[in-house]
Amino acid sequence: MGELVSNLSLGFGVALSFTNLLYCFMGVLLGTLIGVLPGIGPVATIAMLLPVTFTLPPVSALIMLAGIYYGAQYGGSTTAILVNLPGESSSVITALDGYQMARKGRAGPALGVAALGSFFAGTVATFIIALFAPPLAEVALKFGPTEYFSLMALGLVAATVLAHGSLIKAIAMVILGLLLGLVGTDVNSGVARFNFGMSELSDGINFVVVAMGMFGFAEIIANLEHREKREVFTAKIEGLLPTVQDIKDCVPAVLRGTMLGSALGILPGGGALLASFAAYTLEKKVSKNKANFGKGAIQGVAAPESANNAGAQTSFIPLLTLGIPSNPVMALMIGAMMIQGIAPGPQVMTERPQLFWGMIASMWVGNLMLVILNLPLIGLWVRLLAVPYRILYPAILLFCCIGVYSVNNQTFDIILTCVFGLLGYVCVKLACEPAPLILGFILGPMMEENLRRAMLLSRGDPSVFVTKPISAVLLGIAVILLLIVVMPAVRQKREEAFQEA
Amino acid sequence: MKIKAPKDFWAGLMFLAFGIGFAWAAQSYQMGTAVRMGPAYFPTMLGGLLAVLGLVVFVKSLLLSGERVSHFFLKPLLLVLGGVVIFALLLRPLGLIVATFALILVAALGGYDFRIREVIILYACLAVFAVLVFVKGLGLPFTLCPGALDEACQRIVAGSR
Numbered sequence: 001m002g003e004l005v006s007n008l009s010l011g012f013g014v015a016l017s018f019t020n021l022l023y024c025f026m027g028v029l030l031g032t033l034i035g036v037l038p039g040i041g042p043v044a045t046i047a048m049l050l051p052v053t054f055t056l057p058p059v060s061a062l063i064m065l066a067g068i069y070y071g072a073q074y075g076g077s078t079t080a081i082l083v084n085l086p087g088e089s090s091s092v093i094t095a096l097d098g099y100q101m102a103r104k105g106r107a108g109p110a111l112g113v114a115a116l117g118s119f120f121a122g123t124v125a126t127f128i129i130a131l132f133a134p135p136l137a138e139v140a141l142k143f144g145p146t147e148y149f150s151l152m153a154l155g156l157v158a159a160t161v162l163a164h165g166s167l168i169k170a171i172a173m174v175i176l177g178l179l180l181g182l183v184g185t186d187v188n189s190g191v192a193r194f195n196f197g198m199s200e201l202s203d204g205i206n207f208v209v210v211a212m213g214m215f216g217f218a219e220i221i222a223n224l225e226h227r228e229k230r231e232v233f234t235a236k237i238e239g240l241l242p243t244v245q246d247i248k249d250c251v252p253a254v255l256r257g258t259m260l261g262s263a264l265g266i267l268p269g270g271g272a273l274l275a276s277f278a279a280y281t282l283e284k285k286v287s288k289n290k291a292n293f294g295k296g297a298i299q300g301v302a303a304p305e306s307a308n309n310a311g312a313q314t315s316f317i318p319l320l321t322l323g324i325p326s327n328p329v330m331a332l333m334i335g336a337m338m339i340q341g342i343a344p345g346p347q348v349m350t351e352r353p354q355l356f357w358g359m360i361a362s363m364w365v366g367n368l369m370l371v372i373l374n375l376p377l378i379g380l381w382v383r384l385l386a387v388p389y390r391i392l393y394p395a396i397l398l399f400c401c402i403g404v405y406s407v408n409n410q411t412f413d414i415i416l417t418c419v420f421g422l423l424g425y426v427c428v429k430l431a432c433e434p435a436p437l438i439l440g441f442i443l444g445p446m447m448e449e450n451l452r453r454a455m456l457l458s459r460g461d462p463s464v465f466v467t468k469p470i471s472a473v474l475l476g477i478a479v480i481l482l483l484i485v486v487m488p489a490v491r492q493k494r495e496e497a498f499q500e501a
Numbered sequence: 502m503k504i505k506a507p508k509d510f511w512a513g514l515m516f517l518a519f520g521i522g523f524a525w526a527a528q529s530y531q532m533g534t535a536v537r538m539g540p541a542y543f544p545t546m547l548g549g550l551l552a553v554l555g556l557v558v559f560v561k562s563l564l565l566s567g568e569r570v571s572h573f574f575l576k577p578l579l580l581v582l583g584g585v586v587i588f589a590l591l592l593r594p595l596g597l598i599v600a601t602f603a604l605i606l607v608a609a610l611g612g613y614d615f616r617i618r619e620v621i622i623l624y625a626c627l628a629v630f631a632v633l634v635f636v637k638g639l640g641l642p643f644t645l646c647p648g649a650l651d652e653a654c655q656r657i658v659a660g661s662r
Contacts, residue, residue: 172554186540224577414589430512460536
């Protein structure tokens with residue numbers, strides 16, 4: 001306990017320094033600003049704003065990026081409530097009841113509850129990270145290459161199990177991602193692989209290129225398929241504070257949402273999206289008047305909003321302790337850490353305690369800023385929502401292009417992003433989820449490296465993966481997960497859970 | 502044979518092609534042994550696995566019925582990506598200000614409700630914003646204007662610092 005206090009005070013010391021407060025504030029503000037805009041999710045937002053952080057010191061850069069993430073998350077909810085057009089996938093659920101509340105003239109309380117619920121969830125999740133990250137990192141420090149390989153395999157399997165849509169296609173996307181991650185110079189032999197004779201590819205494909213193409217460009221093209229229809233409640237929103245009855249209704253929902261969200265966020269493939277779906281389903285199950293859901297039940301806003309914020313934050317745990325991303329946003333954070341010259345993994349906590357604890361403390365600070373910032377700024381966000389998409393998307397495209405270019409100052413990267421945009425659009429059409437591909441892409445080189453080392457240590461005996469206890473357990477869990485999903489009953493349930501929306 | 506699930510049919514083919522492609526391309530590198538894996542080892546394994554999965558998806562699409570592939574919208578696809586490619590090609594030789602114009606114009610043609618006046622105003626705002634924020638503010642190295650004009654442009658931007 002004493003250690004926790006000293007760690008957190010170290011963290012707050014870092015997070016509360018003037019410059020870091022400033023970057024946290026800028027991150028939260030920019031994140032919300034772009035998150036509010038419909039049709040651009042957090043992955044594209046972070047990828048787009050990544051270059052802004054290149055010149056910053058590592059701590060500030062990561063604090064700002066984390067701020068952008070939960071800002072975007074929060075902005076997405078505002079859009080969901082006011083326009084019924086979720087800015088990102090994890091607010092799909094919020095749109096169900098939030099929008100109905102707005103139609104009944106209760107947009108204010110819906111926004112208020114979303115903000116306060118998120119803040120509460122964020123506070124709890126911050127403590128959970130502070131409590132559970134150090135022991136987990138300590139365990140992970142003992143991992144050898146064999147365990148790491150199995151851990152990554154488990155992470156990728158879990159990510160596909162929790163993704164929606166066809167399981168085989170999700171696994172195929174992971175493998176395609178792993179393969180794309182191998183493009184570039186092989187560290188062991190120095191051979192440039194799959195570069196088709198192009199020198200630009202010898203350093204590998206930049207992850208910003210993949211993320212921006214598959215998420216940013218593909219999303220824009222898909223959005224342009226149909227003429228947009230939007231009904232924005234630009235009428236004055238008054239009374240952001242929920243009534244006493246609202247609060248009574250919400251407190252249990254927020255508590256349940258926070259718990260569920262924190263737990264699901266830690267799982268690989270989990271994070272905000274799954275958390276909000278699950279919390280809504282749970283709330284509907286336990287509610288006495290189920291009929292209210294979908295018609296403006298305030299619990300239907302409070303639970304998923306708390307859950308997605310809690311999940312968004314606890315998904316940092318596998319990133320910070322194991323160096324393994326659990327969702328595409330975390331994959332981008334890993335990329336950002338690498339650009340800053342930090343090798344993600346358990347050693348971050350011991351070697352760079354300032355960075356580790358500073359980032360954790362900044363999450364709470366960022367959440368506080370979100371509440372303070374958003375309640376008075378709602379009017380501004382509403383006005384932003386009135387900007388038509390035909391104005392927005394050329395601007396988004398330009399910022400994407402500038403962002404991609406500035407990573408390496410290569411125009412080649414911009415063209416490569418188009419290739420991934422095309423691939424992303426094809427994937428949308430063929431119902432292949434892009435998220436598993438990004439995870440595979442980030443883990444590809446690490447997985448190969450650990451496989452090689454493990455096999456070298458075991459003198460080429462692959463049975464080492466099942467004879468070493470930790471590795472065997474990890475792989476066992478992966479196999480069980482796969483088997484469970486393949487079972488017809490569970491499969492149906494899984495589809496139902498995602499259908500609920 | 503009839504295609505019963507077009508989405509899976511094409512997805513299966515895509516995975517099959519990628520799998521075979523990667524596995525085949527990997528054969529020009531050294532395979533090595535299980536103890537000392539060469540650069541070809543892991544990609545060959547993964548490529549093979551991907552091809553197998555692709556084949557499974559493909560065969561399933563002939564047996565079980567599934568969703569049809571919705572219409573490909575070529576106009577936004579070509580104009581959005583086309584605008585970006587033109588931007589990339591013009592950026593070095595003609596500079597950010599010209600390239601941005603091409604990008605905004607071509608991309609805007611890809612959407613509904615193209616209004617030339619609106620696009621020009623949008624372009625002007627974005628160009629000023631990009632130069633002020635990215636070039637002046639963040640100091641990213643960009644060519645601004647074509648040829649000899651660039652030096653003068655850079656001086657103006659830097660001078661007003």
